Amino acid sequence: MQPPLAGLTRKNLVTELLAGVTLLAIAIPLNIGYAQIAGLPATAGLYALIVPTVIYALVVSSRQLVASPDAAAAALVASSIGGLAAAGSAGYATMALAQAIICGVMFVLLAVFKLGFLANFLSKPILVGFVGGLALDILVSQIAKMLGVHIDSGGEFVEKIGGLITGLPTLNLWSLAISVVGVAILLLGRRLLPFVPWALVVLVLATVVVVVAALDQQGVDVLGEVPAGAPAVTWPMLDWMQWLALIPSAIALTLVTTAEGLLVSRSYGEKRHYKTRPNRDLFAFGLSNIAAGAQGSFAVGSSTSRTAAMDQAGSRTQLPSIVLAVGTLLLLLFGTALLADIPSPAIGAIVGVAILPLLGIKDFRRLWRMDRFEFAIGATCFLVTLFIGSIPGILVAFVLALINLAKRAASPAIDVLAADDKPGESLLDDAPAGTVTAPGVIVVRMAAPLFFANGDVFSQAVKAAVTSPGEGVVRHLVVDMEAVTDADVTAAEAFDSLKEWLADHHVSLAFSRLRPQSRERLQALGILADETIYPTNRAAVAALATVRE
Template identity: 65%
Template sequence: MSPPLPGLTRSNVGLEALSGVTLVAIAVPLNIGYAQIAGLPPTAGLYALVVPAVLYALTVSSRQVVASPDAAAAALVASSVGGLAVAGSADYLSMALAQAIISGLMFVACSVLKLGFLATFLSKPILVGFVGGLALDILVSQLAKMLGVRIESGDEFVDKVGQLVAGLDTVNWICVVISSMSLAILLVGRRLNRSVPWALVVLVVTTLAVVWADLASRGVSVLGKVEAGPPQLTVPQLELTVWLSLVPSALALTMVTMAEGLLVSRSYGAKNGYATDPNRDLAAFGVGNIASGLTGGFAVGSSTSRTAAMDQAGSRTQLPSIVAAALALLLLVFGTAVLEDIPSPAIGAVVAVAVFPLLGIPELRELWDLNRFELGVAAACFLGTLLLGPIPGIFIAFVLALVNLARRAASPAVDVLGAEADADHALTPLPTGRSMTVPGVVVMRFAAPIFFANVGQLDESIHAAVEAAQASPPEDGTPLAHLVLDMEAVTDIDVTGAEGFGECRTWLAARGVQLHYSRVRPRVAVLLGHYGLDEGTTAFGTNRAAIEALTTEVDSR
């Protein structure tokens, strides 16, 4: 049986515990900010640091991924629950808790069904676009806080921008000074020493300034009273119809967290030399989200920024999450009064700096250089999420994923192969100026399963190759008599593919060309027989000697 915290030893326990202090210093201000984005009380962000974090740390396979509410989760909660209830109301909080529980149950179901592979379904461009759209929406809200302009956080992006522009004549210049100082400390401090919890420094300094100069009386918004006490068991009391209405947004939370969380887990495991189990990680996310919903928190996912901070601090176990949970609990029981005077402009600056990298500007620039189609996919997800909302955005992401998958599956590589003079040399794509592999023979390679989406391309490619070979015979005048299809990359044939391929065989026979198969997989050989496509000979190699032996044998019959 593996230890509760793999990687923890007597020699590193001190470093790991100290990393937990750093983690709580980073997480407290961010979680308060994310709770505000979600339209929830600050305690919802703090409660998510306690029981959910401990249970996740004890069940996850990753030694480093930190589970916590993040920007994407906060934005999804605000947009989805905000359409069903008024932010700040009891029903709103209950729905956010229920949403976390539903998402947790979905994670557990995915783990039981071993669906961890689904994390690869959302490609990088789709994630970049989706998360980038959420990030820009969040940044508009944080910019309003930094300027002291009041806007409705639950509104759509365009409405928020309109309110922000309309409210520019109400800018509070004290708020501007506070947020500017906060940004300077965060950005310069991070360059000087990344191990310092600069977000905590910002909140301490600006809170002291607010209290000393009584800036709250001069229009600077502060966090306000924060409820004290440990997390308690809270079962949301909602009608069944309300639970069902939360399923689509919970599914969106689950899919985004799954894709990002498993990617982060796998990358850090590979980087630091330990194995991870995606299905166990899904179960851990499930346990964490259910616990969060039952103890007053909201949806948790993988925190990329906090995980990176722990990696830079040298942490290689989950002990920091447990230490941070203990310290957060002490803060909730004894220290919430120190949070009341935290200025909103400073919180806005902290969240803005944390969220800005999620815009994905470097990734979009890279896509511009590498693949314009995938840049278009990212842009479509970005705009869909930004202008229509996260739920339509995730739907657009799935549709684009299917379109991208179908586009690639429907256009596999089809090569006409050429033979070198050396009989043992493997066949390679046919050089320019030649139409046959060897006199009388064309060898083609189809690099995909044959199914309804691509059988048309296979048919067109065979027609084009045969017509080219018959129109331009070799110098010795040998007519085309054989077409060999290299089947090594063909792993499956469906009914529509078999029907289209059968028509192609008939067309070849009418042109006086005999079809042969090369390097057929056992399962595909069974399918060829099942569909009545197995008539003819099979070559077991794709070099010149094998092809010439095949045609000699056939021609001698």
């Protein structure tokens, strides 16, 4: 087991500490914005940066992944709890805590039972569509904030669009000016000096302007008073029906975080040459989320953007996360007065720019070029998430994943080698290009396990090969079993029908290259009976070529 803060040495201590300061400057404004997206007070976003961050940093195997609430998680919290309680109410906040705890328990169970592979069902198109739908919903709320237009942030997407359009006559010019300047600084600054914490710069400049010009009296919304003090230990008190109502959204949060978190963790581990342990990372997410729910925060996931920023800053350990936690605690203890006059349009600009990449425009264009079916999956998930809701979105995502899986499994590659094969199509072991089988013998190989989705497909392919006019009279069939690692009852029944058909057409059946670990399973299903099993295709063809009619 690796020690906490693995990779930290005297040589990189200063670099890691400076990266921590950068992370602090990035995380404070973003987490305030994400808390507002979730319909929670600013403290909920800041509390997530203290105890949950420390626990995660000390337990996780990844040396670089940064854990924090992110835009997608915040939007999912708002959309899922918004239908159960009024945003801003005590019951709403209590449900957000309970949701985080349920997520934590699910992460721990995934780690204990090593079920992280379930997140693999969320393929790239599904993640792009799901997160993109959430991001566009967030963006509408942030645009309203940037314009000084008040809309129901907990409403449906269509309602938000309608509220934004009808509220345009109430647009506040000062809010618009702050937003435009803020967006310009963020976009240009990122290109010119990418290592500068431009979000903090925008926040400080906008706050100074609001205070000096008293713009809050001109209709510019400000954050308001932020309670001082460290987070306190608490526990959400809900009845069991309310706990059950939160489970579907907690499942969605857990799966999305698992898919994204493990992928980012593995990619940086490979990039920087250190090992990661997926189940330990899931366990770290679990403890972090339980801590978040027990001390006034909401669901914690992985932050791809902050992880990338730390990598660019030269960080290779979790020390920056510890610095972030200490800095946030000091801010809550001694500096909350500095937060009261932060203008909401500046927060909207920061969050809006941060979530632009989540819209997935580049990813959708790439999917369109590469695979139209995958594009359709992503687009469907995007539209369902946007217009129906996040929970239906994640359900549709899983259905689409299963459809995609079944579609591919039902059309496996099936190779046929016969006497008139073209050069280069040989299935014979170690055979030179152009080698063919003996007359009357064909070799068939399916590059997939046999199961209900492809059992009949395989049978039809074999029948077509046997009866093909170009093959001559086929008397012997060899099935190459190298890729058949498993089978099910439905496929076994289809294979029984195929055997009867072969017998009726006076075609003998043999197998070759059977995997030893698959033999018992195939025998139990009756796929392997009295047929001869050859070690190689070449041996099978040679033996059958000597058989006389």
